[in-house]
Amino acid sequence: MGHDESGHHDHLKLEYHPALPMSNGKLIVWLFLSTEIMFFAGLIGTYVVLRFGAPTGTWPTPADVHLSEPIGAFNTFVLICSSVTVVLCLEACRARQAKMAKCWLFLTLLLGSVFLGVKLYEYNQKFAHGIYPRKPRSLIHERANLEYAAALRFPLKAKRDKLDKKKAELGGLPTTENGESQESNEKQVEGRLEESEEQDLKKYNQLLSGVVEWAEYVATDPATPEAERRDVLVQLAKYVSGPGHGHGHAETDVSPFAGQLDQERAELEAEQARLEDEQRRLLVARQNNADSEAAQKADIQSDLAIVESRLKRISHRMDGIGLLRELKHGINEDHHMHLPIVLPSGNMWASTYFLLTGFHAIHVVVGLIVFAIGMCMRLGPEKAGFIENTGLYWHFVDLVWIFLFPLLYLF
């Protein structure tokens, strides 16, 4: 760099610098960083577009997507610490304390690894809940509609059928939709399936006929009021993924759904009693009209069939309510299931989350590689330029996280 040949500053003289007054390496790092600013501004801009453009009230809250704010804050703290250690490494380097410098660099490397480890843990949490950026593995549904109910029914049915088949192979009769024959089967083949499998089978049957199919039935029943049809499916989604919303559920013994379910149970019991009366009346009528016209008999018969099928559904629902009444955090969590969940705008959330944190994590990885290379060097003053440039890059990584943390975890 051919700069500043005069060296005199005591008299006014215009100076001409053919380049910026710093080393080429540092210049390049700064140029690189200024392009990086725009790169991340573009990504964050995209996030802003999608997040604030999402239909009102649909963007998932951190609790919905199992984001833990304290973990995010901890990671912020780790990165800030690593920024301090890298700057102290540079100071030690300049002060000709090579050993000290290496210590600080090692600490930075360690802190960066901690950050990545926490990130890995967080990603795993997302994957465990079926939150993936795209469909084949993602369990996210945008709406609680009949399609969602069907998506719940298929895996449950598959699991139920698998156990049924196993039971049949072991010599028992398969359970049917009919709860009574299922019970008698259990008595027949007691001990054939393992205890836990028997329980699972019962659970799947309860979930299928008492929860999912009931919701589908209510939602498609022409007698159901319009608003209720939608609510029953929304409620179904809540049973699966838990009440959600707000942080720190109080750890109580009472299920969050208890009130609602008790009310439903009371209503159904009343209906059950009414229907049983009706059933008795029809049975008597059938008895009395044994000799009357065929048409009238058929009428009574069909009325009876309707009443009986309704009664059967209600008894399934009662079983289902029994299971739901025990829930604390939703079916998925309490029963270790992997059922589809409803998360409005959830797919978009997953895409932006993994894109932003993923690009940031790649930057962290690159930083760690450079630190690892630095660990192989003797960190004397001649290496101060290298450490300074690496440090600049690392501070930038920290800088990006400073914005990502509130945007992703706290907004």
Next chain:
Amino acid sequence: MSETNPANLDGHDSDEHGHGGLGKYLAVFVCLCVLTGASFFTYSDLWPYKDTPAVGWIFMMAVSCTKAMLVMLCFMHLWWEANWKYVLTFPAALMSVFLVLMLIPDVGLRTRKYSEQRWQHAAEPEVPASAADRDPEHAEDHHDGTHANQHN
């Protein structure tokens, strides 16, 4: 470029002149931690503006910008650098701020101009149908075929 002096032009050794130091770094570190705590505070139950999230957002962004400035000025040594810092950082910062500022108003208003058809394909707002029916403002948004769409 009046700040530049011969010693400063050697690149590597340019920053050995009386800045930095453990004390300053630790002070900045403490500031950063306190500021992180401040933005984390919006998450706690003590935060008074739970009803208007925009207040929290603006607060957090202000905190983030402060933290970014602290990191850049102190850790990245921009405070002590010569005037070239403006050449490299200002245009990039301007463009990124510009980008975000241009996006927000445009995008913030986007859903208010949705057509009925667009709403049918949008993610489902988490407003119970009964509440939506009672609240005319919401009803306007969600009435359009959300129900019909689901039950046919």
